[in-house]
Amino acid sequence: MNTSIYLAAYKDFNNYELLKIVCDKITSTCDKENTTFFVTTGECGDNTCMKYAKENGFKIEDWFPDEQFSNYKMECMKNGKWHEFYNTLKTEKNKFISRADHVIFVWDYDKKNNGIGCGIRMAAKNNKTLSIVVPEKNEVYVTRPSEPKTIYVYSLADGNMTYIRSQQN
Numbered sequence: 001m002n003t004s005i006y007l008a009a010y011k012d013f014n015n016y017e018l019l020k021i022v023c024d025k026i027t028s029t030c031d032k033e034n035t036t037f038f039v040t041t042g043e044c045g046d047n048t049c050m051k052y053a054k055e056n057g058f059k060i061e062d063w064f065p066d067e068q069f070s071n072y073k074m075e076c077m078k079n080g081k082w083h084e085f086y087n088t089l090k091t092e093k094n095k096f097i098s099r100a101d102h103v104i105f106v107w108d109y110d111k112k113n114n115g116i117g118c119g120i121r122m123a124a125k126n127n128k129t130l131s132i133v134v135p136e137k138n139e140v141y142v143t144r145p146s147e148p149k150t151i152y153v154y155s156l157a158d159g160n161m162t163y164i165r166s167q168q169n
Helices: 016-027 044-055 066-078 082-099 114-125
Strands: 003-009 035-039 059-062 102-106 129-134 139-144 147-155 162-168
Touching: 003 016, 003 044, 003 082, 003 114, 016 044, 016 102, 016 129, 035 044, 035 082, 044 059, 066 082, 082 114, 102 114, 114 129
Parallel strands: 003 035, 003 102, 035 059, 102 129
Antiparallel strands: 129 139, 139 147, 147 162
16 A cells, blocks of 8 residues: 655755654555655755654655745745745645655644744644654654544654543644
């Protein structure tokens, strides 16, 4: 069975070991030859995501290649078209989120990153299995389309992804 996973992190994220714990747990039942990660490069967090996919032998689709991303961003900034760039980015991100079976976001809880927040809303709207990793709390929150009002909470405190509770949304 083919599986696709969309993986993104906030720009300053670089805790590879934490990301590995979460991704290893989520992909433990996946066939690596039939699993594709949708990631991109550019920011530190995205590079950490790309590193996981590469080091673990998964297929990769870079949804906004670095050179293309940088050139387009510079062109838009130079011409005062920041909103055009943002809308294109949002559209491209949504295409890949809608194709994914599972969506994983590493979210900076303190900064309330708008890009990650937008992606979380897109995944929920598209009824995706969604995992939100919050490093500051050492927790992962998981929702599933089959149980849209239930949030499963996992702890990362002991170096594993351990179920601690579920709560109604």
